[in-house]
Amino acid sequence: MRVAREARNTRVISKKLLTPNMVRLTLGGDDLENFPEGYEGGYIKVVVESTGTGIVSRSFTVREFDPEQLCLVIDMVAHGDHGPASRWAGQVRVNDEVNILGPGACKRLNQEADWFLLAGDMTALPAISVNLEILPENARGYAVLEVIDPGDQIELNAPKGLEVVWVRNDDPLRAPSPISDTVKNLVWLEGQASTWVAGEFDTSRSLRQYFRHERKIHRDFMYVSCYWKIGDTDEGMKVAKKNDSEAW
Numbered sequence: 507m508r509v510a511r512e513a514r515n516t517r518v519i520s521k522k523l524l525t526p527n528m529v530r531l532t533l534g535g536d537d538l539e540n541f542p543e544g545y546e547g548g549y550i551k552v553v554v555e556s557t558g559t560g561i562v563s564r565s566f567t568v569r570e571f572d573p574e575q576l577c578l579v580i581d582m583v584a585h586g587d588h589g590p591a592s593r594w595a596g597q598v599r600v601n602d603e604v605n606i607l608g609p610g611a612c613k614r615l616n617q618e619a620d621w622f623l624l625a626g627d628m629t630a631l632p633a634i635s636v637n638l639e640i641l642p643e644n645a646r647g648y649a650v651l652e653v654i655d656p657g658d659q660i661e662l663n664a665p666k667g668l669e670v671v672w673v674r675n676d677d678p679l680r681a682p683s684p685i686s687d688t689v690k691n692l693v694w695l696e697g698q699a700s701t702w703v704a705g706e707f708d709t710s711r712s713l714r715q716y717f718r719h720e721r722k723i724h725r726d727f728m729y730v731s732c733y734w735k736i737g738d739t740d741e742g743m744k745v746a747k748k749n750d751s752e753a754w
């Protein structure tokens with residue numbers, strides 16, 4: 507996954523608890539003047555300090571970008587102090603400076619299909635929200651969404667024929683996530699499916715295998731990505747992905 511490494515210096519212009527386990531940051535500043543439009547659902551990298559390694563960057567989805575107001579919204583899962591980005595999100599204040607890189611590619615759902623299946627945990631909620639918003643009104647299928655707390659169920663702008671299935675996992679660090687079994691137990695619809703999945707490494711891996719081997723979904727209709735890995739930093743996840751026998 508390559509990211510255009512254009513660096514921009516921004517400031518936090520607002521910070522709020524969107525839901526019990528999700529922090530919404532709005533970033534602003536003149537450096538966003540040349541931020542490209544149409545990258546909602548793509549990602550930026552937020553540069554944060556890390557004890558030990560100095561500076562690291564972590565990926566977060568562009569939830570909204572307003573080219574007139576020059577502000578960009580990201581929603582970050584508050585998963586405690588054990589990751590530099592999560593720690594930073596807990597401590598950052600309005601007016602603090604933030605360096606960002608990107609944006610990186612938007613991997614959107616292939617819309618040339620008969621029905622759609624989206625799934626993910628809270629890290630994927632921003633990207634899934636964008637994908638649901640741009641589906642045609644008559645789209646049908648499912649969105650299987652894992653939240654830590656019922657209060658994390660955000661309002662979605664999804665087509666009426668798309669069933670939203672919320673699953674609860676109050677400890678995302680305890681594998682397996684209920685997402686894979688929930689997806690595998692769905693009534694498989696007729697016609698060409700288009701799938702979009704992101705979240706924890708093992709869950710995404712298991713769904714990738716399911717779609718590829720059991721449902722025979724062609725890769726043109728399948729986007730499955732890992733956004734984080736239990737027990738590994740972002741850097742560790744990338745190594746695991748590279749060394750995985752199952753191609754990503």
Ligand SMILES: Cc1cc2nc3c(=O)[nH]c(=O)nc-3n(C[C@H](O)[C@H](O)[C@H](O)COP(=O)(O)OP(=O)(O)OC[C@H]3O[C@@H](n4cnc5c(N)ncnc54)[C@H](O)[C@@H]3O)c2cc1C
Pocket residue numbers: 549564565566567568580581582583584585588589590591592593628629630632633678679732733734735736737738739740741
């Ligand atoms: C393209 C892309 C888009 C993404 N978009 C978003 C987004 O919009 N919002 C968002 O919140 N995340 C998003 N992520 C995931 C985010 O980048 C990772 O969760 C990242 O690991 C967080 O960095 P960190 O410094 O907090 O933790 P790291 O230093 O990477 O990891 C430290 C520890 O925290 C654990 N950890 C990491 N993430 C989580 C988590 N979510 N829950 C529980 N434990 C965790 C790890 O297992 C590890 O033990 C995205 C990832 C990608 C690749």
